[in-house]
Structures are given as C-alpha cells and as structure tokens.
Amino acid sequence: MNALKNNLFKRQDLINYGLLAILLVLILPLTLDIFRLNLVGKYLSYAFVAVGLVLCWGYGGILSLGQGVFFGIGGYAMAMFLKLEASSPEATAIQSTPGIPDFMDWNQLTALPWFWEPFHSLGFTTLAILFVAPLFAFIVAVAMFKRRVGGVYFAIITQAIAAILTILIIGQQGYTGGVNGITDLRTLMGWDIRTDSAKYILYFFCVAMLFACLLLAHLVLKSKLGRLLVAIRDREDRVRFSGYDVSSFKIFVFCFAAMLSAIGGAMFTLQVGFMSPTLVGIVPSIEMVIFCALGGRLSIIGAVYGALLVNAAKTTMSEAFPELWLFAMGALFIGVVLAFPNGLAGLYQTLLQKVKERRAAAAAQKTPATPAIAPRNATSDPEPAQGIGVPSQS
Amino acid sequence: MEQKDFVLAVEGLSVSFDGFKAVNDLSFYVDEGEIRVIIGPNGAGKTTVLDLICGRTKATDGSIKFRNKELTRMKEHQIVHAGVGRKFQNPSIYEDLTVFENLELSFPRGHSVFGALTFRRDKQVIDKVTEVAEMIFLADLLHQRADLLSHGQKQWLEIGMLLIQDPALLMLDEPVAGMSVAERKKTAELLNRITRDRSVLVIEHDMQFVEDIAHRVTVLHQGRLLSEGSLERVKNDPKVVEVYLGH
Ligand SMILES: Nc1ncnc2c1ncn2[C@@H]1O[C@H](COP(=O)(O)OP(=O)(O)O)[C@@H](O)[C@H]1O
Ligand SMILES: [Mg+2]
Numbered sequence: 001m002n003a004l005k006n007n008l009f010k011r012q013d014l015i016n017y018g019l020l021a022i023l024l025v026l027i028l029p030l031t032l033d034i035f036r037l038n039l040v041g042k043y044l045s046y047a048f049v050a051v052g053l054v055l056c057w058g059y060g061g062i063l064s065l066g067q068g069v070f071f072g073i074g075g076y077a078m079a080m081f082l083k084l085e086a087s088s089p090e091a092t093a094i095q096s097t098p099g100i101p102d103f104m105d106w107n108q109l110t111a112l113p114w115f116w117e118p119f120h121s122l123g124f125t126t127l128a129i130l131f132v133a134p135l136f137a138f139i140v141a142v143a144m145f146k147r148r149v150g151g152v153y154f155a156i157i158t159q160a161i162a163a164i165l166t167i168l169i170i171g172q173q174g175y176t177g178g179v180n181g182i183t184d185l186r187t188l189m190g191w192d193i194r195t196d197s198a199k200y201i202l203y204f205f206c207v208a209m210l211f212a213c214l215l216l217a218h219l220v221l222k223s224k225l226g227r228l229l230v231a232i233r234d235r236e237d238r239v240r241f242s243g244y245d246v247s248s249f250k251i252f253v254f255c256f257a258a259m260l261s262a263i264g265g266a267m268f269t270l271q272v273g274f275m276s277p278t279l280v281g282i283v284p285s286i287e288m289v290i291f292c293a294l295g296g297r298l299s300i301i302g303a304v305y306g307a308l309l310v311n312a313a314k315t316t317m318s319e320a321f322p323e324l325w326l327f328a329m330g331a332l333f334i335g336v337v338l339a340f341p342n343g344l345a346g347l348y349q350t351l352l353q354k355v356k357e358r359r360a361a362a363a364a365q366k367t368p369a370t371p372a373i374a375p376r377n378a379t380s381d382p383e384p385a386q387g388i389g390v391p392s393q394s
Numbered sequence: 395m396e397q398k399d400f401v402l403a404v405e406g407l408s409v410s411f412d413g414f415k416a417v418n419d420l421s422f423y424v425d426e427g428e429i430r431v432i433i434g435p436n437g438a439g440k441t442t443v444l445d446l447i448c449g450r451t452k453a454t455d456g457s458i459k460f461r462n463k464e465l466t467r468m469k470e471h472q473i474v475h476a477g478v479g480r481k482f483q484n485p486s487i488y489e490d491l492t493v494f495e496n497l498e499l500s501f502p503r504g505h506s507v508f509g510a511l512t513f514r515r516d517k518q519v520i521d522k523v524t525e526v527a528e529m530i531f532l533a534d535l536l537h538q539r540a541d542l543l544s545h546g547q548k549q550w551l552e553i554g555m556l557l558i559q560d561p562a563l564l565m566l567d568e569p570v571a572g573m574s575v576a577e578r579k580k581t582a583e584l585l586n587r588i589t590r591d592r593s594v595l596v597i598e599h600d601m602q603f604v605e606d607i608a609h610r611v612t613v614l615h616q617g618r619l620l621s622e623g624s625l626e627r628v629k630n631d632p633k634v635v636e637v638y639l640g641h
Contacts, residue, residue: 220511223510223511223512223513224498224499224504224510224511224513225507225510225511225513227491227495227498227499228499228510230488230490230491231488231490231491231499233490234488234489234490235486235487235488237450237486238482238486238487238488239499240449240469240470240471240474241448241450241470241471241474241479241480241482242474242499242500242555242559243471243474243475243500243502243505243559244471244505244510245469245471245505245506246471248506248507249507249510252507
C-alpha cells in the first residue's frame with residue numbers, strides 16, 4: 001500500500017533541491033565576485049522562464065516560442081516603476097517637462113501617458129508583474145486552445161506575437177523608450193539598487209523567489225494535473241473521453257508559465273538595471289526554449305541548470321567569438337535534442353540509476369547468504385525505463 | 395413519437411466527409427439494459443457511428459438522444475459526464491503513465507482545473523483502482539508503465555478506464571480484435587461481467603462472440619441500416635446474406 005501513496009517529496013527530490021540550494025546560496029556567492037554573481041542572478045532570471053517551459057512544453061506538450069513576451073511584460077512593469085522613481089521633478093529639473101522619464105522628454109511628450117500613472121505604486125506594480133502576463137496569456141490561450149489550434153501553429157503564433165510586441169515597443173519610442181529600452185534605473189523605494197550590497201541582497205531575493213516558484217511548479221506537477229498534462233501531451237484526444245475539458249488545462253498551464261516568466265522578467269530588471277526589446281523578441285524566446293531543452297524538459301531543476309550553463313557558455317564564448325555564438329547555440333540545441341532528448345536531467349537520472357544498480361549488485365555479492373533475493377534485484381528491475389521516460393513521475 | 399425507455403435514440407443521422415456519406419440517414423434505438431452489437435463489412439461506417447455518438451465527429455444532420463439529452467450539440471467531455479463511455483478500436487491509453495495512474499485519471503472526480511490540482515489519492519480512489527485492476531487482470535502490474543503492457547493488456551486497461559467512469563452506456567469498438575485465443579476468452583468473461591447492469595453498444599466481427607453476448611444486432615452497410623433484429627433473424631435476412639455473411 002505504501003507504494004500507492006503519492007509522496008510530495010521523494011528523498012531524491014529533496015537531495016536535488018538541496019544540491020541546487022547549496023550551489024546557489026553557498027558555493028557561488030562564496031567563490032564569485034559581485035560582478036560575476038550579478039551575472040548569475042541575471043541567468044537565474046531566465047531560469048524562471050525555463051521552469052515555466054518545463055510545465056508548458058515538457059509536460060503539456062505546448063511549445064511556446066514567445067515566452068520573451070511574458071518575460072518582457074514582467075520586466076517592463078518593474079522597469080516602469082523604477083523609472084518613475086528615477087524621474088522625480090528634482091532629478092529631471094533640466095528637462096523641458098520635468099517629472100517624466102527622460103526618453104519621453106526627448107520624444108516631445110509633455111505629460112505622463114495615462115497607463116504609466118499607476119506604476120507610481122509599488123503595490124500596483126507587483127500586481128501587474130504577477131497578473132498582466134497571465135491575463136494576456138489567458139486571452140491568447142482561450143483564442144487558440146478553445147479552437148483547438150495547437151502544435152506548430154501555436155508555436156508560430158506565439159512567435160508572431162513576440163515579433164509584433166518587439167515592433168510595437170520599438171515603434172512607440174515616446175511611451176516605451178524604444179530600441180534602447182528603459183534604462184538608468186536607480187532606486188527602489190529610495191534604496192540604491194546599483195550598490196554592491198544591494199546586488200547581493202537582490203541576488204538572494206532572486207534565489208528565494210526561484211525556489212518559491214520551483215516549489216509551486218513542483219506541487220502542480222505532483223498533483224493530478226501534472227499527470228493529466230502528460231496524458232494530454234501523449235493523447236490529447238483520449239483525455240477528452242476521460243471526461244476532461246482539455247483546453248482549460250492547456251490554458252491553465254500556459255498562464256502559469258507566463259506568470260513564472262513575468263516574475264523572471266522583474267528579477268532581470270531589478271538585477272541588471274534596465275529592460276529592453278532585445279529581451280522580448282523572437283531570438284531570446286527561442287533561447288529560452290534551448291535553456292529548457294538542454295537542462296531537460298521534464299525536469300524543473302534541470303531547467304535551472306540549463307539556464308545557468310547555456311548563459312555561462314554564451315557569456316564566455318560571445319566575449320571571445322561573438323559571431324560564432326549563434327551557430328554554436330544552434331548546434332548545441334540540435335545535438336541535445338537528437339542525442340539526449342531529456343537533456344542534462346536525463347543524463348543525471350541515468351547516472352543515478354547506474355550507481356544504484358551497481359550498489360545493489362555489490363550488496364548482493366557481499367551477502368551470499370541470501371542468494372534468493374540477489375538475482376531478483378539484478379534482473380527483474382523495471383526501474384530504468386521508468387526513470388528515463390518521466391523522471392519526476394511515479 | 396412515443397416516449398419509450400430508450401437509453402439511446404439515433405434518428406436520421408448523417409455525416410459526410412467531403413461529399414462522401416460515411417453515415418447516411420441512420421436511425422436505431424437501444425433499450426435500457428440492452429446489449430446491441432453493430433456488425434457490417436469494413437468501411438460500413440460502424441466506427442464513425444460511435445465517433446458521432448461520443449462527439450468526436452460532428453453530425454451533418456440528424457439527432458442523437460441519450461436519455462432524452464441531445465448529444466450532437468455537446469462537447470466530448472460533457473457527453474462523458476452525461477454517462478457515455480467509449481473504448482477505441484486501437485488501444486488508446488496513456489503510455490507514459492503507469493497502470494495505476496491511467497485508472498486514476500479516469501476516476502470520476504476532480505475533472506476541473508481546480509479539482510485536478512486539489513485531487514487527493516484517498517482510500518476511495520485507491521480501493522476503486524485496485525478493485526478495477528483486479529477485474530481487468532492487471533492487479534500485479536499497477537506500477538508498470540502502460541507502454542510496456544502487451545496488446546491484450548492494453549485493451550483490458552482501456553476497458554478498465556471505462557469501468558472506473560461507470561458509464562450508463564458503454565460503447566466498445568472491436569474489443570477482442572488482435573487478441574490471442576486465451577485473451578479472447580478472458581475478455582469475453584470480463585465483458586459478460588461488466589455489461590450486466592448497463593446498456594452496451596459493441597462493434598465486433600467475431601461471430602461466436604456476437605452470438606454469446608448480443609441481445610439484438612444492427613447491420614450497417616455503406617453507412618445505411620441494412621437489417622436489424624435478433625442474430626437469428628439477421629442471419630437469415632437475404633440482404634444481409636448477400637453483402638456480408640455470404641462470402
Ligand atoms: N474523419 C474521416 N474523414 C474522412 N473519411 C472518413 C473519416 N472517418 C471515416 N471515414 C470513412 O468513412 C468510412 C467508414 O469508416 P469506419 O466508420 O471506420 O468503418 P468501419 O468501422 O465500419 O470499418 C470509411 O470509408 C472511411 O474511410
Ligand atoms: Mg472500425
């Protein structure tokens with residue numbers, strides 16, 4: 001009967017989360033200088049998106065090539081708040097219209113646009129970060145999934161949305177800061193976020209938020225909804241005949257992924273100090289899918305490592321050979337998808353399995369007194385296949 | 395129309411795929427508690443009829459009433475909740491999930507997003523899943539991934555998924571096709587047990603099997619009703635002999 005219990009955290013889960021926590025909370029902060037640690041914080045902000053993609057794509061089978069849109073919504077919301085704080089009448093006294101963001105002044109705006117007004121409030125901004133992206137995702141998802149648009153068509157449409165939003169942001173310079181984005185962010189409620197100590201605090205805040213999101217995602221995946229997503233990915237048609245309205249689950253998981261992305265976007269703005277359309281469009285959206293694929297699209301922890309590693313490689317490589325990076329990333333993606341469909345997490349899982357088997361074999365040799373049990377352990381263990389297929393299932 | 399106790403009333407049902415009429419002005423009625431077998435040559439439109447009833451295909455014309463509820467305008471999951479369950483011709487299960495999880499997903503509780511998030515694997519669920527697993531001969535394989543099952547076991551699992559839904563109308567599309575003789579026997583036993591207190595619509599080619607279970611038989615040919623009645627009557631219908639049983 002014990003095997004039937006649906007344990008929320010298995011021992012291996014706890015170990016995996018523990019290892020990630022040790023890396024992010026102890027090892028990296030103790031070994032890296034603040035400049036590098038701040039970079040790690042930036043990479044981690046992409047990890048939020050990758051975790052969302054694990055649920056949406058890895059489990060639900062919904063490939064979105066437009067997650068940058070939601071990352072951008074969260075990032076811009078945060079940036080708008082910080083920009084308003086940086087644009088007090090005193091700080092902008094030299095402008096022809098003091099009290100509005102500098103780029104508006106350059107674009108001959110003479111008053112703050114109405115939709116900027118509420119971003120004076122941190123409370124509103126927080127709500128906007130959490131809910132605007134899911135709301136937008138909801139509209140897109142209802143329009144698509146209720147009509148049973150899915151697969152490649154959905155991917156292309158999300159891509160188109162990313163392109164449209166980028167063009168919109170760049171085109172509406174006076175309202176959005178255009179191609180430069182929203183820059184020169186300084187303080188959060190009077191607290192200077194550019195200092196080293198602030199960067200440390202923001203890094204740890206980002207790590208804490210990431211773990212909160214991992215926990216939420218973990219709970220979703222461990223609920224029946226997680227197993228339902230797998231079923232939908234495999235046989236969407238059949239799920240309807242088990243009595244489920246498939247579209248509502250797709251809508252849910254897409255909105256959830258959008259919310260995670262938006263939180264990531266806000267973390268980006270806080271730590272990097274600007275937000276721009278280059279983080280919203282097609283290329284970053286595809287990169288985010290690659291983080292997820294490399295880390296393992298069935299593992300939320302794997303997605304975090306994927307985001308860290310690909311970005312670390314990108315920084316290192318694009319410092320040395322900027323032109324080569326895109327090709328390298330493309331090759332990496334194709335290689336991973338072909339050779340390790342479950343990414344790093346899949347490799348890790350296989351490795352753990354091997355270690356386990358070897359231990360079992362060793363234990364069997366040490367205790368020849370119980371030969372009846374030993375062969376059973378060695379031969380009739382169906383675990384490997386299960387472990388590789390759906391790492392966090394069963 | 396007189397209001398008899400039909401569990402299913404199909405009237406004037408038609409569907410055309412790009413002008414090809416797969417089902418053509420079909421009417422038939424199934425009584426409560428009846429086991430009805432649909433037979434007919436390949437391509438006669440049998441599977442399409444089940445598709446129409448369970449909402450997978452939308453009818454071009456006609457009506458399907460399940461206990462006086464019009465099904466043609468309902469969504470697939472609503473039809474399931476109304477009490478119609480369907481087994482597909484090819485075993486159609488969730489291969490990446492375990493046997494237990496396959497059955498659990500079919501348990502009729504927590505079908506909304508919120509319901510699925512807060513669904514608890516309590517004693518009621520575990521007991522029901524275990525009970526059904528025993529019926530479908532898979533009690534020892536509860537934690538096996540479904541893609542590792544044999545073809546026959548997959549068919550049983552899908553039947554089990556239906557049983558857990560406890561539908562008032564059970565529709566089975568060639569439930570013993572592709573099974574070994576031994577599996578066939580076990581399946582016939584199983585079907586005999588589960589069809590007792592519900593209405594059943596079965597498509598089957600195996601004549602022995604039809605003889606064993608059918609109350610009445612409906613013969614389809616080119617999307618139309620060719621003949622209907624007891625197996626004895628249908629067998630001796632010259633029209634049927636000509637197109638179906640004769641060769
Ligand atoms: N979705 C569809 N689109 C086009 N043609 C279809 C579709 N479904 C079934 N058909 C056609 O309808 C006919 C009846 O098919 P089917 O109901 O599967 O027959 P049966 O189950 O009696 O062997 C076949 O000729 C088949 O090709
Ligand atoms: Mg058929």
